[in-house]
Amino acid sequence: MQLVTIQPETLFQALADETRLRIIRLLVVTAEEACLCELVDSLREPSYKLSRHLKILRQAGLLSSQKEGRWVYHRLVPKPSCLEMLYATVRALPDRDRVYQVDLARFTERMCLREGGRCRVGGLSGDAKVENK
């Protein structure tokens, strides 16, 4: 299911969107895997939006996704060395508006809710839906 052929333009295109860059940056910095509801809580974006962006990242060859019960865990693909260089570049990017910093703070807090390293709760701890913009 993983592309052997890396398309450089597709790779950069995948990172040319703020939401997708927030996702990748979060995974790069934390070196973690995350499921959709955890990303929803961290980025405060609707699940259908993130789901679609995750699909694009997967198709670009940046993410691999693994289903586990109700949850789907997404993690960075390390395989070709140029991807590691790309991740290093992402890590070195400036964070002028502190967007990534806030995302990371919420992600870290959210990860505390894991039990045995696995996600067990839904988005926003079962509260109402996202009211972000």
Next chain:
Amino acid sequence: MQLVTIQPETLFQALADETRLRIIRLLVVTAEEACLCELVDSLREPSYKLSRHLKILRQAGLLSSQKEGRWVYHRLVPKPSCLEMLYATVRALPDRDRVYQVDLARFTERMCLREGGRCRVGGLSGDAKVENK
């Protein structure tokens, strides 16, 4: 004229196009500066097309351009360290279809026509316009 504020999404967006990636890759690999007509000869793309892509790369903060008589020389911007990392990533990208290899060969040949390190001839050695579909 150079942006102090680097917009990561704009940066990746700039590289999300094949033509622009060919331009950047050529400059990254050769560590050279080039004017439009030299790029036209190397990539075999119409000048108006490359001119527009060069503008996009300039606005993204990747290129700086300097006019010299009739010619405009374009070179990579080295300033923020994350750009150097980005260039390293570009250098590490695969070249499956040998597109960059061909571009480089034509570029090297074209650079032989320089006199005193400066461009002195127009596109395609003064021949007819590009016929590259």
Next chain:
DNA sequence: CATATAGTTGCATTATAGTGCAACTGTGCA
């Protein structure tokens, strides 16, 4: 001054990409 040349840009067209809504699938639990 006329002409050639290096490069740029306005316009119209076409293709592609992001978004929200709502309906949908699939899994686990009472």
Next chain:
DNA sequence: TGCACAGTTGCACTATAATGCAACTATATG
């Protein structure tokens, strides 16, 4: 078996981006 919930996707809409043509600017040269 019915329900709640994690996640996905079809549809319509809107915005953005790439392209080709042709007209344009600016610089050098005879």
